[in-house]
Amino acid sequence: MVKMYTLWFFLIEIIIHFSISSSGKVPSIIVFGDSSVDTGNNNFIPTMARSDFKPYGRDFLNGNPTGRFSNGRIPPDFISEAFGLRPIVPAYLDPAYNISDFASGVCFASAGTGFDNATSNVADVIPLWKEVEYYKDYQIKLRAHFGEEKANEILREALYLVSIGTNDFLENYYTLPERRYEFNNVEQYEDFLIILAENFFREIYDLGARKISVTALPPMGCLPLERAINVIDYHGCVEGYNDVALEFNGKLGRLVTKLNNDLFGFQMVDANAYDILLQIVTHPSSFGFEDARVGCCGTGRFEMGFFCDPQSPFTCKDANKYVFWDAFHPSEKTSQIVSNYLIQKYLAKFL
Template sequence: MATMVVVAAVVIVVFGPKGAEGAPSRAFFVFGDSLVDSGNNNYLPTTARADSRPYGIDYPTHRPTGRFSNGFNLPDIISQRIGSEPTLPYLSPELNGQKLLIGANFASAGIGILNDTGIQFVRILRMYEQYELFQEYQVRLSAEVGSEKAKKIVNGALVLITLGGNDFVNNYFVTPFSLRSRQFTVSQFSRYLITEYAKILQRLYELGARRVLVSGTGPLGCVPSQLASKSTNGECVPELQEAANIFNPLLVQMTKDLNSQVGSDVFVAVNAFVMHMDFVTKPERFGFVTSKEACCGQGKYNGIGTCNALSNLCPNRDVYAFWDAFHPTQRALGFIVDAIFAGTNDVISPMNLTTIMALDSNNI
């Protein structure tokens, strides 16, 4: 299904005290794919959905929400850590009035950097559409608080974006072959993606984002779906791991180049590969009994097909690194957020989220 990879996130993080109306003075905006989609695809005619049981089994309501998780997803956990309310999906009818000041989630499961990624999922919100909705949001916000205040809210917001994994797993490496794999070698394709991703981030800057954490892909060859379909011995799939190892360093350099162009540390690179490999290679250190088998699924490693009401379901999600064939469990995501907040320069650079928040608090 959507974002069929362990992909990390892009975050801008700035958080301040609550405003007079009780809403946070810094909004939170979320863009990207299924790792961060909080339910937009529920409102779209798409096959990339997480709106049926047992999705959401560990969410407070114990019901599916559209999140590709057993409970909370990445933006939820970040919101919790900074003391903010979770952002609503932009397509939700509940997102109006003062709730607009909290921010909005524009993410859509299945999308990629490229517009031809995820075509098998039919109707999804590609990045240009997410940005069109973001512009619409800003018009609505201006109507609520005035254009000057709206601009300040957007400029000072926390932004999360995650992209890239689907471009490999649901595009380039689609079996038995894909158009993109005929056009490019893995190295050429990675460089092409980076060029296109840079355009997406530049557009985000033009739309008002002023500090963005940009993450690379996770270990694409180690997720249960790829182990089930491409691995012969349960080891991570070399071709997909090679792709991640080419893409991620290029992404780090790209963020540095963008920062030089804008003259500020707007873009912060997150090394999702290292964050994920920690618990993929040493699951027992994190209290997991397995990092190969998904909690919910069927077939080899529970990695075949989608998680649904007829799937095998583990009784304790906290001891599994992966929830379904592609996405980490709520508990695993917590470790990723730990690294985003407190990681050293080898996993997040030029600074982690805690440092960013401290620096930005001085500018409020």
């Protein structure tokens, strides 16, 4: 109990400190990745991987679904607010926003995507290369609106958040046969993804990105969906998947070190969320949660996206008691705790 109160006091102190920050070192938050950071782009493409309906968004600022795979806000929103910017980061494809809105924050992420183009094909979502194309289009509009000098300053000083990789394994490699036929083992597939990751980071560096935070794999064997089908181990975490996550994250961390050494003026941080998420899952009560085995939506074991039926009588009444919102994605409360941790441990250097 003492540890719980100490932790919450610590987190509240972080929130207050960073929320009032007005250093102005970071003028914009620019986001690439998957559903962990997608603020609504999939609403505007023909895909089943979407969440623009209730009960998603029920705890959002206005109580409406936004396309975020959460009951409320997600990490880019909390990080943006902590840097003294807007409390939400708008999706680039959302016609309700324009380049003036996107100047202080923009999200190109797409739920269901990965480093591997084949991963985006699974649910017909935006591949990572297309996210970069949208970023190039954004740059053109930014320069037209603000002029070359101001636009370049925004692009150079912006904090780029990249969160991606889980779908490459759970929705692609372990679900479909093609990549398993092509690569003899998962380690070879990891190395393939690292090559793709390096190409991506070098490309956005060439386009002006200088401050980057990358978050890769969570303890994906502890996601409710994976636990639900892990009958042999009595619905415990799938440790094999967690081992892969640790191995891949280690390789990504070494890539971060390499790129920081290779690229002039590059500041990249390996904002690894694995440990904090595993702590939350294994000791939920220490963080104020009651359940880490299932999500809030429906039965919490298999539902996500359209399977989160707005009429389901099983959906929980208080998502703050749950580590996960659906069978794959964290609740708003979890996202806030993780965001505060990442800010304090990795991102404070950019403030």
